[in-house]
Amino acid sequence: MSRRSWLWSALAVLPLAGCTASTPASPPSSPAPPLRLVAFDSCAQLEKELRAAAELSSTAEQGGARLAVPDNARAADAGAAPGQAAPAHSSTNVHEAGVDEPDIVKTDGRRIVTITGGVLRVVDTASRAQTGKLALGLKAYGEPTLLLAGNRALVLADGGGGPMLREDTRIIRPAEGRSELLLIDLSSVQPRLISRYRGDGRIIDARQQGSTAHVVIGSGPDFQRPFRGDTVPENVMQDDRNTIKATPLDAWLPDWEITTGGRTTKGQLDCAAVSRPDSFSGLRMLRVLTFDLNAAELGAGDPVAMVADGDTVYGTDDSLYIANNETWRFNTAASGTSRIAPPDGTNIYRFSLPPVGKPAYVASGKVPGRLLNQYSMSEWEGHLRVATTSWADDASAVRVLRERNGKLTEVGVAEGLGKGERIYSVRFIGPRGYVVTFRQTDPLYSLDLSDPEKPRVTGELKITGYSSHLQAAGENRLIGIGQEADAQGRPQGVQVSLFDVSDPAAPKRLDQHVVAGGQSEAEADPHAILWWPATNLLVMPVADAKADGALALRVTGDRLRDVTRLAPAVASAGPMRRAVVVEDVLWSITGEGLLATDTSTLDRVAWVDMR
Template sequence: MSRRSWLLSALAVLPLAACTASGPSAEPSPVAAPALKLVAFDSCAQLEKELRAAAEKSYVAPPPLPGNARALNGAEAASTPDSGSHSGTNVHEVGVDEPDIVKTDGRRIVTISGGVLRVVDTAARRQTGKLDLGLQAFGEPTLLLAGDHALVLADGGGISPLRDDTRIIRPGNGRSEVLLVDLTGGTPRLLSRYRGDGRLVDARQHGSVARVVISSSPDFQFPYRGGPQPENVMEDDRGSIERAPMEAWLPSWEITTGGATTRGRLECSAVSRPESYSGLSMLRVLSFDLNATALGDGEPVAVVADGDAVYGSAGSLYIANNQNWRMNAAGTDAGRAAPPDGTDIYRFSLPPVGQPLYVASGKVPGRLLNQYSMSEWDGHLRVATTSWTDDASAVRVLREKDGKLVEVGAVEGLGRGERIYSVRFIGPRGYVVTFRQTDPLYSLDLAVPQKPRVTGELKITGYSAHLQPVGENRLIGVGQEATAQGRPTGMQVSLFDVTDPAAPRRLDQHVVPGGSSEAESDPHAILWWPANGLLVLPVADARADGALALRVTGDRIEQTTRLAATDADAGPMRRAVVVGDVLWSVTDGGVLASNLSTLKQVGWVDLK
C-alpha cells in the first residue's frame, strides 16, 4: 500500500485508537465494559503533553484498510408533535426540538434547500422572502426556530484535499457554520455567522437555547513523498506530531456580525477528558440563544473524545462515540481490522442558562443504531446495542454514580444473528426490532432498572425501521415488507397493538410494492396529526414521487390519497406540516396546500 493510500484509509479509522493502560483489545468484552472516569486537565502544559503522547501512540503502525466496515442505515423512533393549532418537527423527546429542513410556528413556514432560506406566509399563501446564505459548508443545512429568529446549521465535515508539498490529516474536519437569521416581516436577513473548525454532529433546542455539538480533529502536517515509501515513514510522522504546535489540537472559529469579524480559539481551561482517550478528536458543545441579536463564541465546553450520536432530554445532553462505521486501528494476528470494543457515552447536564456541565461518562459493549437507542427515564439511561461479534442485541440500564455511568441491569441475547433496525422507549417499556430474514418485535419491561426483561415477541416478515407512537398502546412501524428469505419488496406501514406486553400483535398493514420512503432513515419526514389520525410520509415508487396520506382509525390503516406537486419540476415531497385547517406538503421547488379534512388542493406556493 502506498503511503498516500494508507493516509487516506487512516482518516476513517484513527479516531478509535485509545491510549489505555492495557492497550487496545482485538475482541469486544463479553461483559459490560468498565465505566469511564472523568479526569480534568490541570494546565495547558498537561493538556499538550497528554494529547501529543496519545496522538503519537495512535501512529504506531499503518492501520489496516476498513475491510468490512459498514455504515448502518436505519430509522429513528420519534415522538408526538406539538398538540396546538400547528404541527412541530417529529422529534425524539417532546419539548426538545431537533434541526430539520422545514419549520413552522403557525404564522409562517421556513424552508431551507440548496443554501437558500425561504419564508412562506401561511395566511396569505405566498412566499414573502428568500435569502441565499452564501454557505461554504457542503452538508445539507438544517434549521431551528424561535420567535422571529432562525438558527441555520451547516456541516463542514469531510477530508481536506492533499496539497502538493504536504499531506494534511484532518479526519472529519472542515469549517462548519452556524447562522442567526432575522425573519421579521417575512423577509429573512442575516444577523450573524459563526464558522468554526470541525464537523457538525447534531444539535438540540430547549426553549430558545440551542446546544450545538461539533467534533474536530487535530491539524497535523506531514511531508509528502511520491513513489516508494521509506522504512522510517512512521518515525517521520512521530516527528511531525512532536513539532506540531498546541494550536493543532485546539479548534478555532470566526464570527461575523454587521461586517465586523472576530476570531477565537478554544482555551485549555474549557477542555476535560475521560480516563481513556486517543488525542485525535475533540467534541465541543456550543450554546446559542436564538433570541439574541448576534452570535457569540457559544461558550464552548469541550471533551477529548469523538461523537456520532446525540440524544437530548430537558436536563441532559448525551453524546455517544457510536463507532458504527469505523474499525479499530489495531489489527488482529491475521492482519484484519478488529472491531471497536464498545460505545463510549458522555453526559452533559443542561442548566436553564449558561454553559453545559460535563458530568459523567460510561461505556457499553456493541454499537448503537442511532440516537433513539438511548432514552433517559426516572434517573436512568436505557441503551440498546448490537454486538460486533455475533450480532446479538441487548438493552442495558445505566445510572450515574461518582462521575460514571454504571450498568445496573441488562437483558441480552435479542435477535442473535440479526441486528437492530429500530428502537423505541416509552416510559417503563421498550420496543426493539431486529431483522435478518424476519422481524422480531420485542416488548420489554424496564420498570425495575435492575431487572429489565423481555415480556413478548412478534415475528413477521419484513421489518420496521421506525417506530412511531400513535396513541395509547399503539405503534406504527415504517419499514420494508420482505420475502421469507429477507429480500425487501416494498415500503410497508404496520399498526401494532402493544396493550398486552406478553403478546404484541399487528392489527393492520399497508404496503407500497417497490416503494421506499425517506422516513425509513429520517423520522423528521413523518407527520402524525392525532386530532384526526392523519399520518403523512414521503414515498417513491414506479408510479410517483410524492407523499402518502393514511388515516389510523381504531384497528385499521386507511389509505386516503397520494399527494403530488402541481409543478412536475418541483422535486419530491420532503416534509408535511399542519397549520390550522391546512396540510402543507413541502418540496424543494414549492409547497402544496390541501384541506386537512378532505385533502383537496387549495393552493400552491412556488419556491423557485
C-alpha cells in the same frame, strides 16, 4: 487508495489507549470501566498526551483502516412571536416532546420556514404565499438545517463529511472543513442575517430547549503531511512520526470567527478549558456550544470541550447525552487487513442543562456493543435505557444505567435479542420498550422496563420485512415504517405496519400497507414523518417507479384507511421531503414549492411556488 491514505484517515479518529501515553489499552474482553471527566494538569500535558496517542495510532495501523458513512442521521414548538397567538399546528417529528431538533423545515403556525439550495424561505400560512427569502452564502459542506424560536432562526451548516483531495494526489480523506452557524432575524418581511459563526470541525447534532440551542461539534487534528513517493511502510511510518512530533498543539485546538454587521472577531479554544475522560480519550476534540437565539448576536458559544469521540446525540429537557457510537468503523481485523480491533463498546457522556449558563458535565459510562441512533437511548425516572448490538455475534440487548457518584452504572440488562441479527429500530415509551431486529424476518420484541434492575422481554412478534422506525400512535398502538421483505430477507418495498401492543406478551400486527418497489426518506430519517394525532393522520415521502410524492393514510380503529398519494403541482418540483399541519391545512414541502391540501379530504387548496 494507498495504504498511507487509509492510515491518515484512521489517524484522525482512532481513540487514545488510555489516560497517558504509558497506559496500555484494555483488551476487548475486559469489563468496561466507569468513566470520569478530568482536567489536564497543564497545556503541556495535553500536548504530550495527544502527540503520544497519535504516534501510538500511527504505529499500530499498518494495514488499511476503512471508513464508512455513519448509519444514521423536529420538534416541539419554540413559541410564536411575542404578542401573537400561534394557530394550532404540528411540529416536525422529534424524539422527546419539548426538545427540538434541527431540520430543513420549521413552523410556528403563522409561517413555514424552509431551507433548500442554500436559500432560506418564509411562507405565510394565512395568505399561502412566499413572503421572503435570503441567500445564505454558505461555504460549509452538507444540507443545512435550522431551529426556530419566535422571530429568530438558527441555521446549521455542517463543515464535514465530504472527501477532500490533498496536495499528495494519492491521498483522499474525509474533510473536516469549517461548519457554519447563522443567526437570522425573521421579524421583517425579508429575513436578515444578524451573525455568522464559522469554526473548525463538523456539526454532530444540536438540541433546543426554549430559545436556547446546544450545538455539538467534533474536530480532528490538522496535520500537514509531506509528500513522499517512497511507499515503503517503514519509511512512511517514520514520516508520520516526524510529522506528529513537528505538529504544534494548536493543530488540535479548533478556532473560529464570528462576523456581525461587517465586524469579524476570531478566537481559539483555550487548552486550559479542555478535559478528557479518565479511561478513554481520542484524537478528536468534542465541544458543546450554547447559544441564546434571542441574543443580539452570536458569541463563541461558551464552549465545553473534551478530548473524545462523539457521533450520536440524545437530549431531554434537562440533559444532553453524547455517545461515541463508532458505527462507521469496519472490523477489518478478521480479514487480516488491519490491526485495528473493533470497538469494545460505546462510551456515553451526560451533561446537565441548567436554565441559565452552559452545560455541566455530570457522568459517563460505557456499554458493550454499538447503538443504532439516538432512539437507542431514553431517559426515564432517573435511568438511562440503552439498546445495543454486539460487534462479536450481532446479538442485541437493552441495558439500564443509573448515575452513581459521577458514573453511569449498569443496574439491569435484558440480553439475547435477535442473535445473529442487528437492531433496525428502537422505541422506548415510559416503562416499556420495543426493539426490532432483522436478518430475514422481523422480530418485534416487547420489553417491560418498569423495574430498572430487572428488565425483561415479555413478547415477540415475527413477521416478514422490518421496521426502521417505530412511531407512537396513541395508547397501545405503534406504527412501523420500513421495508417488506421476501423469505430470504430481500426488500420488496416500503411498508407501513399498525401494531397493537396492549398485551405485552403478545404484540400483533393489525394492518399493513405496502408500496411495491418503493423507498422513503423516512426509513433513514424520522424527521420526514408527520403524525398528526388530532385526525390520526400519517404522512411521509414515498417514491417508486410511478410517482415521487407523499403517502398519506389514517389510522381508523384497527385499520390503515384513506391511503392517498400526494404529488406536487409541477413535475419539476422535486421529491416531497416533509409535511406539517397548520389548523386544517396539510402542507407537503418539496425543494421548489409547498402543496397545501385539506386535512380532512386531502383535496388540493393551494400550491406555493418557491422557484
